[in-house]
Amino acid sequence: MNGCLIFDLDGTLVDSEPLCSQAFLDLLPEIELPLDELMRRFRGRKLSGILSDIETIIGRPLPEDFERDYRARVEHLFDTELMVFPGVAEALSKISLPMCIASSGPRAKIESALEKTELKRFFGSRIFSSYDVGIWKPDPGLFLHAAREMQCAPARCTVIEDSEVGVRAAKSAGMHVLKFCPEVEPQTSFSSYNQLAERLESIFESA
Template identity: 35%
Template structure:
């Protein structure tokens, strides 16, 4: 069993929860990865739709572009990432689904009084569309950070560090909820504890400061127990 991260222990001080977006709050990752796979196939990279999430999950668009260009020798051009971002926004406006259990989880966290923020590789425009269509925007008003817009995507830790800075807390006082190895690496490198949302049977990285849950319904009780142990 993984060792309990300090921020969730009786000696810790949990002051901020930071959520990834895709795959944690909004079920849009499959759509974006499928669109990326379509583009990859267009220039000769063999990525079937059923393998799209495995290949592109958690990756920022510049990283996806680099991978496709390396695999195929194609030159996608300086405007490729912007073009893809526009395709993603259109797809989000046509409809995405919330991750199962997200409303109950966020309402529970809200009642506990722990501040929340979002830090994602998606652009602000994409997240505005996703949160609007899923009615999640009121949970995160003016508390959203885009690594894409910063120009420093995960696995770099900058977007998580920015969220902590804006809240006025230290990385050691933050807990991140992620679903991808890329995002988890960013959280750990930022000096934060990370809970990974992964289905049973899917392994998680064997790093310090990492825990796993199999369903969002398990997250709020984890936070509640930590707060009680910390006398809050």
Template identity: 35%
Template sequence: MMTRQPITHLVCDCDGVLLDSESIALRVLHRELLPLLPALPTPLEGAGAQDDQARSAALHAAIANRLGMYTDLLLDELQAEFAFDLSAPQIARIHGTVGRACGEEAQLVPGVAEALQAIRLPRAVASNSDSVRIESGLRRCGLYGQFEGRIYSAHDVGRPKPAPDVYLAAAAGFGVDPARCVAVDDSVTGVRAAAEAGMHVLGFTGVAHDRKAMARKLKEAGAQKVFDDMKQFPELICELIWLR
């Protein structure tokens, strides 16, 4: 059972919480992988276009359901599901293309800058993305100064989410017990990681493709509260602080 302690620190996921970059990752991954889908056997007359549309939709949904995962693990799972035969150079190219697009095109999640101004807690970033991508996006969107020196990437600390390593690293960086931290994450893997680390967890669904379904999944993964508008964020932090 989590030890009741004052909440003193905030740990944020990056993609989907601070930066609206997951829609970019979804678009780029779908664009890069769709031409590589193995060909189906010759379809019945008139069925080809319909089959292609169904396969494209299935790939799109499979990627969307895995957003927030470590990109290499996401690609491994897609390889298994769709029988891709990706070479190491292809994987590296796709990984780089996604990272560059997210770093160069990401926008702030609506309302997050104002929410962070209203939350008076020291803060860190804990993400499955690599440090270059995180820092590039935060600099581009004007948030880097708030998190400088407190940016933790799973690429640097050990196992990716859903393992708790990156969240534990953030707490260790503060020098506090994880139970004194509140984490906010938008993915099932991230919520599981924060919960396993022993943090209080808020789930965010504001940029999810299906907010209702994602809210259910995040609660099942361990989120104490789920919200879809950054205007709610400071209030939820206050509730956790006073209801400890």
């Protein structure tokens, strides 16, 4: 078995999506949508697009310093509540393939989340952010950049994602993709990390 694994972070390795959406509700109590709907609506999207969507929802412009306040609120929630999905560390410790992170979040946020959840040891400096390359999913450019940096042909890369925009980006990049969702939904490739090794084996056997 050879190739490379490219992991998204939020909602894939760490259970951060509820916290990111909760931060909006904490700062903007006039948002009347429930948490699960915000998660579905914003999952995997670029923050600037999310903020524009929120302005439509609340019917007014956001303050100029809202993004700063939002990121501070998310950081606080990460400090107190961020957790990895069950079985992640065990699954990663059994993988012999090269692995990296390719996330839409800022690099500092990615590294902070990895350190808080003790996952940094699996990825080291192999972290690629949309903010560093100026490309956001569903554009495949971030995944293609990661493949180049990992010196692995796209066809030999497998992306682990949780969002539809991420899945689209991986497919557009010509990569294999596994969609993670702890609640089994249509198009879900696996719902528990104890299934990951089996799913990866099936990909490489068919390649």
